Amino acid sequence: MPRPDPLREKLAPSPSPSSTSSQYSQDLPYNEKEIEYQDATGNPPDDEFVFEEYAYLSNHKPYRKPIWRQKKVLIGCGVGTVIFLAIFIPLLIVVIIPKVAQLMMNNASMSVVQLNMTQPGEMAMAVSVLATVGGIPSLLSASLEFTQEVDISWENELIGSMTLGEVKVSKGKGDIVQTTQFQIKNTTAFGDFAKVMLSADGFTWTLNSKATIKALGQTIKNLSINKNLVMHGLNNFANVQILGFDLPADAPDGNGALVTISASIPNPSPIGMTLGTITFDMSYKTAYLGRVFAKDVVLVGGQPMLLNLEGQLLKQTDPVHVAELSELISNYLANIPTLASGKGVSVLPDGVNAVSWLTNAIVATTLTVPLKPVQPMEVVKNIKINDMDLGFSVDNPWQPTVNSNSVSADFKIPFNISINITELANATFKLAYQGNDFSQISTAVWNTTASDMSNNKVVFTVPVSPMNIYNQLAFTDFMTSVTQQTSATVNVTGSVQGVAVTSLGTVHLMVPLQATLPLQGINFSNAKPTVTDILVTNGTTEAIIITANIGLQNPSIFSVNMGYIVLQVDSTVNGTYGYVGSVTVTDLILKPGLNTIPASIRLSPKDPTFRDAFISKFMAEGDIQSSIYGDAQTSQVASMIPTLETLTMNTTIPGMTPRPRLITNGNGNPSLGNILGPRAIPFTVTIANPLATVLWIDTMTASAYWEGNYFGGVDHAHIPFAINTGAAVVSPQLALQFPQGYEFALFLVTQFLPKNLGLLTGATVNLTMTSSILVYIGNAPGVGYGTTVAYTQNDIPSFLKIDYSFAGMTKRFLADDTDARGEVPSIQPISTLVQTVEAVQAVGVATATMQPAQKRRFLSSLPDHLLIPSLEVMVGKATPSIESGTEYVAWLEKALRALYPEHQARLS
Structure with missing residues (x-):
């Protein structure tokens, strides 16, 4: 267990009020909880108290007073500040502020918005200045006063000076809005400057002057101003926009025509000037055209200048100049900008007196005049193609030939000068459909006899010329529209060359033409072709060959030579729709109006039942609703295939006209025995051939009727006999089998004979026959076209003469009386x-x-x-x-x- 330390115990703090502790904590670098340096009474030790002998007992730093609280430091700072201010303030006022002001002036910017010169004279002019000053600190408000004239130099040459007044600067910028006098110091240099100002893209002025600035209660004098001002020039009045160009009348002196030109000239330069009356000589290439002038011309800085020129264009006689004038007028009529030039001749600021430096500047200026109508011109309008023939060939499918007897238009030169068109030639037409050019037609010839120049109407003919198709898809779309729709719109552009005698000379013009033409379409989709003059001319084992005339109405202006074409035919017979055959036209030429087209029809139905029904109706009953259409094999001309394979027309194929009578008459010589006995009488019929080829009869089945009553039947197989074209042949003897039974015998003696008493001695009675005849058209069986014709014919005159021998009754009696x-x-x-x-x-x-x-x-x-x-x-x-x-x-x-x-x- 550690030994007790008496000193640590002595220095250990005793509890004391918090207020006592906080009294000292504010001055210590320790908080109130740090108590190591307090004595037993709670008071800090004296400065002289030494802790060295106990230092080894503490982990804390000894206390030191901050340097800023030391008295000797505070006294030294105060003395230094007084000395610094005594020196700096005079230095600031006398030296620093002027230097800062000059630096501010050097860094300031200046730009001229407008500097309009009026009343120009040889040595002075009035100017109105609108300029801005910037680049000054935004917190500084000041006034700037030019204390001497502002000298203006250009290319290191002093050219002039002017006085400027006070300028107020606020929030870092100020405006100069003043009217003053500009004094020309060097007329030669200023004249050179004026030339550059009018002809160059830009120029630089150098401004020199002295100024005084008042700011922050101080006045700083004798500040130097040296500024370079970069400004735009007029660039020879570039980008002229023509607002109007007219030749209103012939010149009074007979030498040319009066001319007026209205133009807007942009002025990118801030410099404006009163020009007064300004005169230009106009020329194009080498041809001098004439002189024009404008009055009261004012050039305003930064704003477009309106220039209304008027004057006279001279008559040209030199061939080169005539050609150049012709080109100029042709381009104008064609809406092609053409750069004529106007050379400055003179300028009279007050309309009377010239100023040399300004005159020299204008004389050195060349005005470029882009002559172009404000609105596109329609010199040739109301174009109408009255007829157009198109011819196609297999060898050159995309280069058909074209010709027209009449392309008319209204023709008007938009000038009020004397003009007499003596020749028009070489018209060229470019055709476009739905915005896509597809062909060009040229070699048109002016039809002088059909034209009416007094009423500005011209007519052209187009001789047979090649039509080069360079956009096949657009051409196909156009032809499909023309053939299948009621109308099609084609865009026509081109030009025509003309010779005109005018007051400016005999000019050769290239006059543009442009029009959108609605064209009447052929409208095959709604066409109803007619089929007439039907003639069956031959037959093979595969088909019946028929010639006919097809009538087709063409409401369009187009004549189209399509050459050899083959169309397909479908028909509806007795509610059944089927393929019939094809129609061939060896040389189809479709002209405006009604066309009668010789055609060859090849009947070759594929279904035997449909075949027999179609041919039976064709030979007997008449009208057959049909559809004629194209396919990929319709034409041999590649350019026409896409159009013709979309072709579809509804038509009616009529029966043979006039309706043929196949059975012209009948002949029988029955006996009473036949009538009352077996009732099978010998009977022949005479059959006519309505075809233009051989008709073979092979098998005949028929039923005879008298006044709706069944009279008997014929059924004979394989009795082939031929009937030549236009002939009528009596058939081999047939058997007309009367019905069996007592009832028919009673009918004969109670109804038939009483109404035909002439038969007792020989007479003709009209019968109706329905027959089914196997025929071969064009040749014998196996060689001609075989089909079964169902045929009904009324009122067949049949001659009957009764033999009264009663021969043959035995068989009849025996047949009736068998048990x-x-x-x-x-x-x-x-x-x-x-x-x-x-x-x-x-x-x-x-x-x-x-x-x-x-x-x-x-x-x-x-x-x-x-x-x-x-x-x-x-x-x-x-x-x-x-x-x-x-x-x-x-x-x-x-x-x-x-x-x-x-x-x-x-x-x-």
Whole structure:
């Protein structure tokens, strides 16, 4: 355990009030909790108290008083400050402030906003100055007074001086706004300066003067001012903007034309000047054009100058000068800026008297005048292309030929001078569609006979010329628009060369033309071509070849020679849509108005059912709704393919006109036996060939009708016979099979014969036939085009003459009277007893007890010469004469009813 330390215990602090501790803590570099240097009473030790012998017992620094609290230091600082101020204040006022003021003046900036010179004289002029002074400390407010004239030097030459008054400076800047006199000190140097001021981009003035500044209650005198002022020059009146150019009339002296030019000239320089009346000589290249002048001209610093020139342009006779004048006027008419020049001649500030230095400056000035209309000019307007022929070829698809008989326009030179256009030539037209140029046309010729120059109307013709297509896509878009739409807009630009006799001379002009032309389109998409003069000319195993005329209306101005084209055809027949074939035009030339285009139609439907329906309707019934369209193979001309493959037109293909009558007549010679017996009568028809090629008939199936009643049918296969062009051929003998049964026999004797009594002696009756005929068009079967024609024809005149032998009745009776077992009822062989007419009386006795079928069997066994007498016995009435007509038919009806009593009973 450590030994107790009496000294540490003695120095250990005893509790004391906090106020006592805080009293000393403010002066110590320790806080109130640090107590090592306090004695046992709580008071700090004296300065003389030594802790050396106990220093080894403490970890704290000994206390030292701060140096600034030491008395000797405070006394020394006070004495030094008094001595410093005594020396510095006079130095500041006498030496430092003037030096600072001069430095401030040297660093200050000055710029001239405007310096306008008025009333210029040989040695002096009035000037109004607007300038700014800057670069002065913003906290300083002062006044600057020029105590002597401001000398102005240029290129180290004193050129003039002027007086300036007081300038107030606030917040670091000040303005000089004064009117004063400018004294010219060196007229030669000032004249050189004036030339540079008007011709150069810029110049520098050096200003020298003395000034006094009053600031902070002090006046600082005799300060030097030396400033370089960099200012813009007028650069020969560059960037002239023409506000107007006109030739209002011929010159009174007959030598040229009056001229007026309005211009705005920017003035980038702060220097302005009263110029008064200023005169220029105008020229273009080597041609002297004439003299112009402007009055009351005032140049204001930093502002545009308006210059209204007027004067006279002289008539040119030298060929070179005429060419230059022609170029100048042509460029002006074409809205091309052309730089004419105006050489200064004189300047009269007061309008009367000249000032030498100013005159020298103006004479040294060349004014560049960019002649250009304020608004683009329309010298040629209302352009109208009245017709245009386009010709395409396979060899040069993108260089079609073009020609026009009439391109008209209104032509007006916008000057009120004498002008007589004697020649126009070499018009060039550039065509553009939707902003894209695609071709240029030239070699136009002025049509003097069609033009009316007194009314400013010109007409050009374009002879056959190549049309180079250098933008294929734009050309395709244009042609597609022209062919498929009602209208298309083409932009026309170009120029025309002219010769005009004017008061300025005979000039050769290049006159621009520009117009947007709406053109009537062909509008194929809504076109309704007609098909007429149809003629079937040939047939192969693949197709029927037809010639026809296609009528197509072209409402546009374009004549287009498309050459060889092939279009496809689809049609709708009986609600079925299908491919029909193609239309070929060997040399398509489409002109404005109605076009009749010879075409070859190749009918080659792919579906057999559709084929037969189409050709049947084509040959018989007529109109077929169809669509004509193009494809990638439509044209052989590459430039036309993109246009033609989009082509689609709706049309109606009519049937053969006039509607052909294939069956011209019929002929039959039936006997009563055929009519009342098997009812299959021999029958022929005469068939006409309406085609311009051979027609082969192979198979014929037909049904005949009389007044809507089925009359019989024909069904003959493979009876091929040929009919030449324009011929009518009688068919091989056919069999017209009447319907079977008692009802049809009764119909014949009760309805048909009573209405056609002439048939008893031979007459014609009109029949309707519906037929299905397998034909071969163009050649024999296997060589021509085979198709089945469904054909209905009304009112076919058919000649019939009845043979009254009753031959053939036997087969009919046998067919009708077979029983269910297919056997014929037996009869008594009494027919062998009836061998003469005298024995016919016995027939009544012999047949009285027979059944109807046996009776008909008996009659069929009789010789033909006994049949009618036997019928007369059965009817109970002699046969009337054929000439009796109605009476004879009535007898036939009774005979029929007597032969078939059981059938009659069933009907009743």
